Amino acid sequence: MVLAIEVRGLVKIYPGGIKALNGVDLDVDEGIIYALLGPNGAGKTTLIRIITTQLRQTDGYVKVFGHDTSTQGSNVRSLIGYVPQEMSLWSDLTGYENMLIYSKIYGIPSNSRKKIIEELLEFMDLREASNRMVRIYSGGMIRRLEIAIALMHRPRLLVLDEPTIGLDPAARRLVWGKITEYCKEYNMTIFFATHYMDEADRYANYIALMNRGIIIARGKPEELKQNVEGDRITLKLSSIDDNISILNIFSEIEGITILKTDGDTIEFSTSNVSYTLPKILEKLFQNNLKIYEIKIHEATLDDVFIKLTGRRLSEEEYGRYREAITMRKMIRRGS
Numbered sequence: 470m471v472l473a474i475e476v477r478g479l480v481k482i483y484p485g486g487i488k489a490l491n492g493v494d495l496d497v498d499e500g501i502i503y504a505l506l507g508p509n510g511a512g513k514t515t516l517i518r519i520i521t522t523q524l525r526q527t528d529g530y531v532k533v534f535g536h537d538t539s540t541q542g543s544n545v546r547s548l549i550g551y552v553p554q555e556m557s558l559w560s561d562l563t564g565y566e567n568m569l570i571y572s573k574i575y576g577i578p579s580n581s582r583k584k585i586i587e588e589l590l591e592f593m594d595l596r597e598a599s600n601r602m603v604r605i606y607s608g609g610m611i612r613r614l615e616i617a618i619a620l621m622h623r624p625r626l627l628v629l630d631e632p633t634i635g636l637d638p639a640a641r642r643l644v645w646g647k648i649t650e651y652c653k654e655y656n657m658t659i660f661f662a663t664h665y666m667d668e669a670d671r672y673a674n675y676i677a678l679m680n681r682g683i684i685i686a687r688g689k690p691e692e693l694k695q696n697v698e699g700d701r702i703t704l705k706l707s708s709i710d711d712n713i714s715i716l717n718i719f720s721e722i723e724g725i726t727i728l729k730t731d732g733d734t735i736e737f738s739t740s741n742v743s744y745t746l747p748k749i750l751e752k753l754f755q756n757n758l759k760i761y762e763i764k765i766h767e768a769t770l771d772d773v774f775i776k777l778t779g780r781r782l783s784e785e786e787y788g789r790y791r792e793a794i795t796m797r798k799m800i801r802r803g804s
């Protein structure tokens with residue numbers, strides 16, 4: 470089966486010498502949702518711009534459904550729907566007018582434009598708003614309109630760069646609900662870049678973790694999380710008898726690694742909490758011990774990233790706040 474995206478030995482050095490990609494290899498199977506997850510500056514947008522033929526690589530190659538992006542650009546573009554990181558709409562036009570302009574740019578035959586536009590506006594829950602200026606759209610509506618535009622020529626591959634940047638959780642869920650619904654119905658492949666680990670975790674079938682121009686790990690979300698110590702559990706037990714050693718009790722339990730004990734509290738890790746917890750409860754019951762408090766910290770992709778790079782993937786709230794401000798400015802400017 471031909472790959473939706475095949476990237477080999479990709480290097481990009483920008484004029485001025487910044488090496489944004491330093492040998493990237495990727496295989497994206499058809500029909501899956503593939504996330505490129507990495508912090509700001511990792512090289513995600515650079516990779517996406519090369520895949521979508523907007524930028525030339527310094528070395529290596531990219532093929533989209535077997536078509537080389539360097540030599541068969543127009544074939545590649547006809548197969549891809551692309552939603553850029555920055556806003557790509559005219560804010561002083563209505564949603565419908567934006568779609569109409571893009572339908573002409575994309576060469577959609579004039580006799581089918583109206584039908585395609587109306588169907589997509591309906592699908593994206595934008596029909597009611599379609600005759601209003603984009604200027605007054607919310608961030609989520611803007612994203613949904615951009616996705617509708619990217620889907621007009623029925624692409625086999627949808628490429629999204631930070632699709633939900635600056636959106637609140639409800640708007641993010643709605644955007645993703647629409648994307649996944651469409652993807653299922655038309656067996657479309659999705660390739661998206663994000664620095665939100667929860668977004669990659671929740672929606673992607675497969676993830677490539679990117680840092681400083683290289684892929685540092687790849688796999689299904691569960692596979693990636695198995696690279697770290699696993700789920701961490703803290704138990705606070707009630708009324709510990711001085712003669713009882715928690716350490717002794719817990720060291721008999723299979724499948725856990727004790728991280729810390731402190732009086733009546735124990736912290737341990739396990740690769741599979743749903744399998745280990747029943748055994749623990751049984752052991753505690755046998756020893757007449759009761760749980761007073763339980764905290765479960767499930768492994769995240771951030772844990773994986775920290776283990777591999779020593780850096781956090783997720784940014785502090787300030788980062789998100791800045792993004793929201795930037796997004797609003799872009800909307801106002803209509804750029």
Ligand SMILES: Nc1ncnc2c1ncn2[C@@H]1O[C@H](COP(=O)(O)OP(=O)(O)O)[C@@H](O)[C@H]1O
Nearest residue numbers: 483487489507508509510511512513514515516
């Ligand atoms: N047009 C450009 N000219 C020079 N350097 C660039 C350009 N675009 C991006 N870079 C640099 O390349 C690196 C990767 O950027 P980018 O691909 O935008 O990463 P990401 O999308 O993961 O945040 C960064 O160091 C960035 O500053």
Ligand SMILES: [Mg+2]
Nearest residue numbers: 513514554630
């Ligand atoms: Mg980017």
